[in-house]
Amino acid sequence: MIENQGSDKQKIVTIFDDIYNLEDCSAYFRAMDHAGFRTAHHAVAGFRKTRDALARLRGLEAVNVMDFASGYGIAAALMRHDMTLDDVLGRYRDTWFDQASAAKVIAADAKWYGSHRRRDMKDSFAGLDIADRALSYGCDVGIFDAAFAEDLQANAASESLQRWLAECDLIVECGSVAHMLPGALARVLDAAKRHPWVITAPIRGNDTAEAIEVMQSRGMVVEVLDVPPFRHRRFADADEQARAIANARARDHETDGLESEGYFHAQLYLARPRDEAGTVVNWL
Numbered sequence: 001m002i003e004n005q006g007s008d009k010q011k012i013v014t015i016f017d018d019i020y021n022l023e024d025c026s027a028y029f030r031a032m033d034h035a036g037f038r039t040a041h042h043a044v045a046g047f048r049k050t051r052d053a054l055a056r057l058r059g060l061e062a063v064n065v066m067d068f069a070s071g072y073g074i075a076a077a078l079m080r081h082d083m084t085l086d087d088v089l090g091r092y093r094d095t096w097f098d099q100a101s102a103a104k105v106i107a108a109d110a111k112w113y114g115s116h117r118r119r120d121m122k123d124s125f126a127g128l129d130i131a132d133r134a135l136s137y138g139c140d141v142g143i144f145d146a147a148f149a150e151d152l153q154a155n156a157a158s159e160s161l162q163r164w165l166a167e168c169d170l171i172v173e174c175g176s177v178a179h180m181l182p183g184a185l186a187r188v189l190d191a192a193k194r195h196p197w198v199i200t201a202p203i204r205g206n207d208t209a210e211a212i213e214v215m216q217s218r219g220m221v222v223e224v225l226d227v228p229p230f231r232h233r234r235f236a237d238a239d240e241q242a243r244a245i246a247n248a249r250a251r252d253h254e255t256d257g258l259e260s261e262g263y264f265h266a267q268l269y270l271a272r273p274r275d276e277a278g279t280v281v282n283w284l
């Protein structure tokens with residue numbers, strides 16, 4: 001486990017990197033369950049509404065969605081299927097998963113997701129992450145139609161990723177890393193020819209100016225959506241809480257009753273092209 005990609009200066013979030021790239025997702029979701037992980041629940045409610053508003057505005061029957069830093073694909077999974085975060089977290093509490101091989105988990109999960117696919121859903125989902133095994137899991141169980149194991153913070157996008165991004169309509173991100181990867185965000189947006197909307201769920205204190213500048217400099221209006229800050233996960237320890245409170249306060253966030261209660265809190269940022277940045281009051 002490392003912290004904030006090893007940067008001493010910028011320690012905010014404990015990164016569970018030892019479980020980000022396993023052959024199946026069960027250890028990851030058990031750890032998230034244990035950590036009181038809630039972001040995907042709140043964020044995906046906003047992602048679904050954003051997707052519907054975008055489809056309405058552009059007259060799209062199907063939307064091409066990129067799950068940025070997707071890991072095993074919880075954002076795409078909850079958008080594509082009739083299920084909740086609690087369904088996913090609850091599933092891996094079953095002791096069957098203690099001994100099951102990755103192949104067995106993948107087969108069982110493929111069946112499970114297959115039986116929960118939203119009937120009206122024609123959207124296409126892709127995962128982008130550096131975690132190649134997590135992405136393979138997401139493809140094998142039917143969460144993703146395509147996946148790209150690439151580090152756009154370090155390298156240009158492959159041709160196949162550029163082709164996919166050229167037709168991307170919506171970028172979603174719910175693990176609070178997009179704002180820490182401004183270089184990757186810039187490469188994604190530069191390859192995207194349809195001017196996708198971007199909705200992210202950064203932890204308060206993690207909402208960096210650099211990522212926001214990347215979006216604004218490409219003609220996007222970036223807004224913090226008017227939904228109350230929501231729980232991301234429980235703090236691992238008192239040090240993490242103290243750092244989180246200091247970081248949130250440094251960005252002028254009021255932390256009493258929020259981070260003071262023992263949880264990271266996140267919020268939703270929406271970025272849209274200037275000519276589409278109308279009011280969100282009626283659809284959120």
Ligand SMILES: C[S@@+](CC[C@H](N)C(=O)[O-])C[C@H]1O[C@@H](n2cnc3c(N)ncnc32)[C@H](O)[C@@H]1O
Nearest residue numbers: 020069070071074129130131151153174175177
């Ligand atoms: C906190 S996890 C969130 C995963 C997923 N969105 C979720 O909510 O379960 C952060 C993810 O960022 C990924 N990541 C880290 N650096 C990355 C990079 N340069 N490009 C893409 N993904 C990256 C990690 O592999 C990990 O899957």
